[in-house]
Amino acid sequence: MRFLATFQTLDFLDTLASLMAAFVLGTLIGAERQYRLRTAGLRTNVLVAVSAAAFVDLAWHLAAAEGAVRVIAYVVSGIGFLGAGVIMKEGMNVRGLNTAATLWGSAAVGSCAGADMIAQAIALTIFVLAANTLLRPLVNAINRRPLDERSSEATYELLVTTSPGAMGDIRELLVAKLEAAQYPVSDVNVIDRSDDVVEIVATLVSTAVEAKELDAVVTDLARQPGVRHATWDVSTKD
Numbered sequence: 001m002r003f004l005a006t007f008q009t010l011d012f013l014d015t016l017a018s019l020m021a022a023f024v025l026g027t028l029i030g031a032e033r034q035y036r037l038r039t040a041g042l043r044t045n046v047l048v049a050v051s052a053a054a055f056v057d058l059a060w061h062l063a064a065a066e067g068a069v070r071v072i073a074y075v076v077s078g079i080g081f082l083g084a085g086v087i088m089k090e091g092m093n094v095r096g097l098n099t100a101a102t103l104w105g106s107a108a109v110g111s112c113a114g115a116d117m118i119a120q121a122i123a124l125t126i127f128v129l130a131a132n133t134l135l136r137p138l139v140n141a142i143n144r145r146p147l148d149e150r151s152s153e154a155t156y157e158l159l160v161t162t163s164p165g166a167m168g169d170i171r172e173l174l175v176a177k178l179e180a181a182q183y184p185v186s187d188v189n190v191i192d193r194s195d196d197v198v199e200i201v202a203t204l205v206s207t208a209v210e211a212k213e214l215d216a217v218v219t220d221l222a223r224q225p226g227v228r229h230a231t232w233d234v235s236t237k238d
Contacts, residue, residue, distance in 0.1 A: 014116065015057050022053035022113040025125040029106050032132055038099045039086045048079065048103055049110035056114030072111050079107040102132065156183075156204040158218065158232045166226030167198050173224065174202055177217050183209070197228070209234075 026049030030042035052075050059071035083100030105128040112121035158178065162170045167190060175185050184205040191199040214232045222230040 011061060015061075017118070018053050018057050018113045018116060019050055021118045021121055022049040022110040025049060025109045025113065025121055026106050028125055029102060029109065029128055029132075032129060033099065033102060038102075039096060040099045040103055045103065045106040048082070048106040049113070052079075052107045052110030053114035054110075056111050060115060068115055072115075075107055075111055076104075079104050098132070102128065105131075154209075154234045156209055156214070156232065156234050158202045158204070158214070158221075159230070160200045160202075160221055160227060161193070161197060161229040162200065162226050163196055163228075164192075164198050167200065170221075170224065170227060171200050174200060174221060177220060178202060178204070181213050181217055183214070183217075 023046060026046040027042065029049070030040075030045030033045060034041035055071050055075060056068050059067035063070075083103050086099045086103070087096040105124065109121045109124050109128070112118070112124060158174065160170055160174055171188060171190070175188065178185055185202050186205045187203045189201045189203075191201060193199055218230045218232050221227055
């Protein structure tokens with residue numbers, strides 16, 4: 001058998017050490033993901049790390065460093081397809097980006113382990129875990145900050161609810177008041193909510209916005225005959 005002729009104990013122990021390192025480090029990363037009930041949890045991250053290590057180790061033994069480099073390139077692209085499977089879009093929200101990035105990190109850890117760079121694999125694992133745990137309080141603190149309307153890249157919309165009969169006049173009045181406040185309108189849409197209710201949505205041209213000025217426009221519009229409700233909203237572009 002060719003196996004008996006080519007088997008070398010030291011090479012096998014080297015491979016075993018690489019796979020074991022990838023297994024342990026992948027477990028550390030996956031345990032944090034499993035604890036937070038992410039789509040790609042413990043087993044997925046372990047399998048990604050171990051598989052990446054196995055492919056790189058195999059290429060290293062067959063074609064040395066040149067072969068390992070080629071396989072690592074394929075691992076990077078392959079994990080991209082796997083990560084796309086955990087990214088989900090729900091309305092305007094996108095979920096799973098962090099999970100996909102963590103899978104990429106697990107693959108990098110496995111690749112380092114497969115290339116016998118176990119110290120680097122351990123260091124990378126620490127950084128991945130730190131990104132998913134130590135940075136979480138900072139992310140929460142940033143998310144709790146009030147949105148700065150003047151400096152953020154955002155889309156501003158004014159929404160006015162009225163009757164179909166008054167729609168034409170209210171639409172012209174809405175555009176006129178916004179232009180008078182020096183807020184040019186990029187688009188105006190009319191949405192039929194029911195037989196007797198329509199919603200006029202005016203999207204502003206990207207510009208610095210003063211919240212008090214939009215509040216004044218909305219308050220003035222709400223007082224007009226035929227207007228049932230008027231408000232404005234802001235959403236970030238990213």
